[in-house]
Amino acid sequence: MQAVVITIGDEILNGTTVDTNSAFLGKELALLGIQLREKVSISDTDHHIRGSLHRYMGHTDLIIMTGGLGPTLDDKTKQTLCSYFNTELVFNATVFKFIENRFAQRGLKMTERNRQQAFLPATCTVVPNTMGTASGMWFERDGTVLVSLPGVPYEMKHIYRSELVERFRKHFALPVIENYYIMTSGIGESWLADQIEEIETSLPLDVRLAYLPSPGIVKLRLTGRGNEQKKVAMRVSVWAQQIELRLGSHVFANENISLQEAVGRRLLALQATLSLAESCTGGNIGRLITQIPGSSAYFLGSVISYDNSVKERLLGVDPDILSTHGAVSEETVAAMLDGVLDLIGTDYAIAVSGVAGPGGGTEDKPVGTVYIGVSGRGTRRIQRYNFAQDRAVNIEYSSMYALHMLRVLLDEHLEKQELKG
């Protein structure tokens, strides 16, 4: 069971609009067990729309098209579909009434352009759009279902969820799909792949493994496929557990959550609070932590000590340490940790100081050199890293490794607590 998504519009091709419609459809179709074979973005011209129909009709089970259904002159999809399917536009009284009501409710006058939206191809099944004036259209030919939807994301999503999911389930014989996520932090993709190579090569055909890496994080996704929900879920989780066992403490979650959310959950479990002393990351760690709704339960605040004067005066870093060892040093980060724990009065703290670049590097401490420290409840750890990337990426890596180090410390403390309890 394979599908193709075609998104129509010059604004997608020239990068003015990031195409989120096809990401949505890819995700939703996967949940139904429909594999997206290809997605393609094309210009809103008769020539290109016709070319894409020619390419895919009869060669895939399902095509979803989005866009090109607006009331303006530059929207050509409906006309092209009519001519491709050898049919003509006919007046649809139900759709007309709906549009009329919609305008009346808002106290707006209906124009001729809006009236045109009620003319739809005679041979299609109309898929109602209760959020806008452009209806969806369902065609069938050569063993392919073609659904054409408006490009406005919330209209498209609403039609998909309210009308299409059930129609697809009925029309196609769909398999059961189960996804299982294994989230790891602080290790590279290659190292990880080496660790689980044996397991990966023994995976059966109906269970697939994907590596989804981002700075500091590798997300593993196991996808199982079959006929019975329970059986598939069981089969996937058996393989997932083997991988989790092999990876041990590198795993921070077995669901698709961010590292900052995982850190937040651990702080809640420990009934502990957190503060930060950020230098080169400039506020980015605070931003990540406060992305999580409810983070105010454990995150009290932080000091961004970008200038040494702030390190000295707010965090109490000894000027002698700064002059002897420099701002980017283990000693400074140790003093920042002690300072912020004392100042804000939290259970745990993170401190970061480094050379983000492009300037400021030395032979001893080139651009990308970052000291990251975590401290709390009797343990303090400081680690030197060199990320050797550009400014933005060094900041991103520093932030993720800081969260990683805290996560590891919190896991150890949670384990201790459980042993006691």
Place this chain on the structure above:
Amino acid sequence: MQAVVITIGDEILNGTTVDTNSAFLGKELALLGIQLREKVSISDTDHHIRGSLHRYMGHTDLIIMTGGLGPTLDDKTKQTLCSYFNTELVFNATVFKFIENRFAQRGLKMTERNRQQAFLPATCTVVPNTMGTASGMWFERDGTVLVSLPGVPYEMKHIYRSELVERFRKHFALPVIENYYIMTSGIGESWLADQIEEIETSLPLDVRLAYLPSPGIVKLRLTGRGNEQKKVAMRVSVWAQQIELRLGSHVFANENISLQEAVGRRLLALQATLSLAESCTGGNIGRLITQIPGSSAYFLGSVISYDNSVKERLLGVDPDILSTHGAVSEETVAAMLDGVLDLIGTDYAIAVSGVAGPGGGTEDKPVGTVYIGVSGRGTRRIQRYNFAQDRAVNIEYSSMYALHMLRVLLDEHLEKQELKG
């Protein structure tokens, strides 16, 4: 001159990753005068990669492929390209040395998988990647240039900018394109369009205007096209100046820079320093300001006072103010401004306190209510906003409007300084 972008990876098709690479490439190619005809995302299999090569090779001037070049077993692109172009992988000593150095610098051990990254197709031109271990590859056949790039966005972007722009200019006969950016902050797109409607409708065919809105910012881009650099640049700037005159103080730059960079330049011109007191933005304003290399010249640091205890103890906000007016109030933001100016000792400060959501809203102060204040050199301004969006968007808007308010204040102070000087 037409191009096709092919992005490779199941994570794009199943919606796990939103494909921002092709939006970036569409935008960048348009700036060079290369029109993106189609973009397509396919699965990382020999069959699909080969099928897309078969479809586009010889039928377009340029194909850019991204993704599928990682060191793991599921990355098939390099092998497929070898077999398609009838060549074989050969050891590249330069690339090997680079990878080896990279690992040595980080104190990491190189694995056999990493070593494989130095094997590249014999007939391609290697396009160096200084940000990672997967090199770019340039092939030519049947009148089509095919460039294969890694899928990691920052690696891909870096290779594009540092290596490909110049190669494309040389290889293809590209028309002269001149872009002129007019950056505005704090006003909406519709209002802006009304102001410049007359000018817009008089634009000649070889000068095009694009509106590129993002939270708090509308970027206008005028694009001229022709044969002679100087003539095109002149023609575009004449129209740009008309628009700038009409928009007056809403314009913060006439080049494509961020609002935080514009703020930084003004602080440098005023020889002034900045500190922040962030509550609901959680560090995001600090992150934005420190994205700019050299920001340490004016940004000293900040206090993220997420919890009221930090507002009281570090910023000296009177507990009576917090209990009478609440943390989200003009009075609290005024006290945060005074507190941080005094604590860090800067010329200017920003303070923000609001309800980011989803929880915490009240009838008086629903989710999205944010007080933003700026203060410095004798002026203090506080404004109430309601952005009424979800958490992430409220934080983004709050940050951009805070930078906007500071920018306006700095502009007024710069004007005063010039009048005096």
